[in-house]
Amino acid sequence: MVEMLTGLRVHGSLMEKRILETTPEQRHIVGILTNQELIKCQTLERQYLQQIRAWHTQFEKKYRRKPKPVDRPGGIVRLQGRCQALKERMEELNNRLATSHGSDYQMIAGSRSDLFDRSGGNRSPAQKAFLNGLASPQ
DSSP: OHHHHHSOOOOSHHHHSOGGGSOHHHHHHHHHHHHHHHHHHHHHHHHHHHHHHHHHHHHHHHHSSOOOGGGOOHHHHHHHHHHHHHHHHHHHHHHHHHHHHHHHHHHHHHHHHHHHHHHOTTOOHHHHHHHHHHHSOO
């Protein structure tokens, strides 16, 4: 199902071979393709979640209450199913990248999470001050 969602999927004997049987060039190519698929999955998940949030906001404005599972239209239910499938696929891709590319990938993944931690996302100044107070040793 995921390849239908992303249009990408790393196929072939390279993905089935053991790490010791592949050459460094093959591992590099598979790593690039796997990383491309991971980025595509992340982009699609972001788009789907944005659509779900937009529907949720419109529903709350119109009916002045939180939607119940019965209130969700079929399109939103399908988007939620797609998001779940994408999350599972991203977990699989992350595991594959971490095992086949080891420390190189872990450094990249770690630097990405550091960027998000430093930016603080959509936190209010009070939340940022509170978190900074927790982070600094006293």
